[in-house]
Amino acid sequence: MNQTETLQPMGKLDGHINTFSGRKVNLLDPRPEQINIRDIARGLAFNSHFGGHTPKFFSIAQHCILVCDILMQNFKDNPELLMYGLLHDASEAYLGDMVKPLKVMLPEFQKIENRMMDVILEKYQLNRDSHAIIKEADIMAQEQEFNAFYKGGDISYLSPWEARSTFMRYFYIFLNQREWKIEV
Numbered sequence: 161m162n163q164t165e166t167l168q169p170m171g172k173l174d175g176h177i178n179t180f181s182g183r184k185v186n187l188l189d190p191r192p193e194q195i196n197i198r199d200i201a202r203g204l205a206f207n208s209h210f211g212g213h214t215p216k217f218f219s220i221a222q223h224c225i226l227v228c229d230i231l232m233q234n235f236k237d238n239p240e241l242l243m244y245g246l247l248h249d250a251s252e253a254y255l256g257d258m259v260k261p262l263k264v265m266l267p268e269f270q271k272i273e274n275r276m277m278d279v280i281l282e283k284y285q286l287n288r289d290s291h292a293i294i295k296e297a298d299i300m301a302q303e304q305e306f307n308a309f310y311k312g313g314d315i316s317y318l319s320p321w322e323a324r325s326t327f328m329r330y331f332y333i334f335l336n337q338r339e340w341k342i343e344v
Contacts, residue, residue, distance in 0.1 A: 203253025205324035
C-alpha cells in the first residue's frame, strides 16, 4: 500500500455501535430507546479511567461509584442527584473515555458526547440542574484517585465484574428510592 491509498473499513460504517445487550446505538443521533442501563454498566466497568494510565485497572464505573460515595456524604436523601452522579460519565459507555486534553481539542467530539449525555439524562428523567454539584464531586473523586495512583494514597481496585455489580446495585437503590417509572 502506498501513502496515497486510504484504508477502507471492513463492513458498513454507518455511525452505529453494537452493544453488549445486542442493541444498536446511533452515535450521531442517539435515541432514549437505544439506551440500556446494563450496557452502560458493562461499558463503564470494562473501560479504564484516565486512559488506562493507572497502576492497576481502574474502571470508569468505579470512578462513578466514588462520585456517588462523595455525594452520599451530604445528599443521601436525594436519589435524583445520586442517580445523576452515578450516570455523569455514562456517555463514555458508548463513546469511550477520551483523555481531557484531546477532548478539548476536538469540539465536534464534545458535541457528540453532550448529545449522548442529553439522551441518557432524558431516558432516566434527569436534568443538568445539579451539574455544578456533580462536577464538584467529580473533581473531588479525581483528586482522591490521583493521590492514590501517583502519591501513595489508598484506594481499592474493583475488578470489572465487581464494578459492574456495584454500579447496578447503586442504580437500583436510587431507582427504588424515587420510584421512577422508567424502562431500564
